[in-house]
Amino acid sequence: MVHFEEMQPFSTEFPVKLPDNKAAFPSEVLIWLRGMRNSKVLTSASEHELDGENVYLIASSGEELRMRELKREDNWVAVGFQHDIPDNQGRVWRTEAVLRRDEDDFDQALIRFRTQCLAKQPGAFLETPKKPYLVKTLLRKHWGGADSEIEVCDEPLWLEDNDDDLALAILILCGKATRWLPVIYVSATGNDEWVLTQDEITKLAYDLGGVAHVVVEPSKDFSIRLKDASDGRNVYNGALGIAMPQRHGFIRRFFLGRQFEEVTDIVEAVRGTAIRLRGFMPSVGWDWTDLQEHALRHHRTALRGAISQGDADQLFDDFTKQLSDLQEENRRLTEQLNSQAVSDITKEEDDPGILRSIGKEIYPGEVTDRIRLAAQTALSVAEANGIDGRTIAVWTRIVERVRRSPALDELVADLVRATKDPKRTADELTSLLKQHGYHSKSENRHIRLQPNEGYVGLKNITLSKTPSDNRGLTNQRKQIERILGIGKLP
Numbered sequence: 001m002v003h004f005e006e007m008q009p010f011s012t013e014f015p016v017k018l019p020d021n022k023a024a025f026p027s028e029v030l031i032w033l034r035g036m037r038n039s040k041v042l043t044s045a046s047e048h049e050l051d052g053e054n055v056y057l058i059a060s061s062g063e064e065l066r067m068r069e070l071k072r073e074d075n076w077v078a079v080g081f082q083h084d085i086p087d088n089q090g091r092v093w094r095t096e097a098v099l100r101r102d103e104d105d106f107d108q109a110l111i112r113f114r115t116q117c118l119a120k121q122p123g124a125f126l127e128t129p130k131k132p133y134l135v136k137t138l139l140r141k142h143w144g145g146a147d148s149e150i151e152v153c154d155e156p157l158w159l160e161d162n163d164d165d166l167a168l169a170i171l172i173l174c175g176k177a178t179r180w181l182p183v184i185y186v187s188a189t190g191n192d193e194w195v196l197t198q199d200e201i202t203k204l205a206y207d208l209g210g211v212a213h214v215v216v217e218p219s220k221d222f223s224i225r226l227k228d229a230s231d232g233r234n235v236y237n238g239a240l241g242i243a244m245p246q247r248h249g250f251i252r253r254f255f256l257g258r259q260f261e262e263v264t265d266i267v268e269a270v271r272g273t274a275i276r277l278r279g280f281m282p283s284v285g286w287d288w289t290d291l292q293e294h295a296l297r298h299h300r301t302a303l304r305g306a307i308s309q310g311d312a313d314q315l316f317d318d319f320t321k322q323l324s325d326l327q328e329e330n331r332r333l334t335e336q337l338n339s340q341a342v343s344d345i346t347k348e349e350d351d352p353g354i355l356r357s358i359g360k361e362i363y364p365g366e367v368t369d370r371i372r373l374a375a376q377t378a379l380s381v382a383e384a385n386g387i388d389g390r391t392i393a394v395w396t397r398i399v400e401r402v403r404r405s406p407a408l409d410e411l412v413a414d415l416v417r418a419t420k421d422p423k424r425t426a427d428e429l430t431s432l433l434k435q436h437g438y439h440s441k442s443e444n445r446h447i448r449l450q451p452n453e454g455y456v457g458l459k460n461i462t463l464s465k466t467p468s469d470n471r472g473l474t475n476q477r478k479q480i481e482r483i484l485g486i487g488k489l490p
Helices: 024-034 133-140 163-173 199-207 220-229 263-280 288-302 310-347 366-380 389-401 406-418 425-436 470-484
Strands: 008-019 052-058 064-072 073-085 089-103 107-117 183-186 213-216 242-243 251-256 436-444 446-451 462-465
Touching: 008 263, 024 064, 024 073, 064 288, 073 288, 073 462, 089 183, 089 288, 163 183, 163 213, 163 220, 163 242, 183 462, 199 213, 199 251, 213 425, 251 263, 263 406, 366 389, 366 406, 406 470, 425 436, 425 462, 425 470, 462 470
Parallel strands: 183 213
Antiparallel strands: 008 107, 052 064, 064 073, 073 089, 089 107, 183 242, 242 251, 436 446, 446 462
């Protein structure tokens, strides 16, 4: 059985800036083909055939190139191509792209790419195609346009610690920052510190150029401000998230340690999920068949007078009706399939909804850690309470297989560091606890820390502004661990 993901076409679309020369896009297509290994469709003999509104070239190997331009009056409306190249494994690799100008603003345009692996022989092994190199070429030459609030490119957007970028981050987590492409959001673990290195973030943005935006927050303080402004709906503490246009909040979160052992694993998961999600999004731009249909309608108008009006009308009406019916059915089935696919990807979110409904977490994975504690505690009294074997088995699996969150170890280590220097302990603890669900209120010789709304079960913490000895610092740390309830977590 072949998994659906293995046969999924690659597809994306994004706004572009139009060059002054209308031949710029066809020229880029030809440069791309000339640089393609094994491509023979462009020869010296075929160069003269590239002029015109409708181009068709075929090589002896079976490779084919179709190019078409659609004009209205003196302006071109759309230009596109379809390229088929066979391989020696009984497959045909088909790449299509259509560049269409905005009907209301001719200086703006949208480009749609689609690449498929098609079986030419029975039993051929089909694969999911990669992003065409042509996309990378166009972005490298700064063709990318404005996707609402973010420009399409193949470089990360490094946010700055200011109110404007905080507002942009809020739009991202609400799904309102972009229209065409998803956003990969990389949260910070410190000032200019992330789970991924800068080189890994840059490489991820390059790989996903034209498929998704990669946005990077500047600091943990920025993350805390975003958390307060978004009622805790952001990703934080090094996690990565994917926000979809027109959808509320992040639909997937990726945590190193809880879900993925290595950075390479989390990068590959983010990259693959983003490509799948972009492929399932509804299309607004034209596919090759859409360009053909509109060109046919334009041709119908041009042919008036060449044959009888009745014959022309009958011929074109019959054909266009059949084509429209087939395209409408195809769109309906595609939208139904894509909607289900996006829902399935969303359900892959690590934490089920019941966990998120409990309330805000003081660190990522807190609720899961407490469920492990509950299971461990219940197992200690299971026999005395006559608990059935199935329940005991489930509890045992939770204790054995649900991993302790690495964010808990980080919090414990931060508490140790914050209680080392007596002169700085009050400031260090205040700063740390503000990152984990508290806000402060200074009262004379003490600092009163109160839990923010949504952090059920937390109690107030009082810190002395007066330096303590080492024993006092240790007692302060132990007290905070007890109030946070993290001392007994397994």
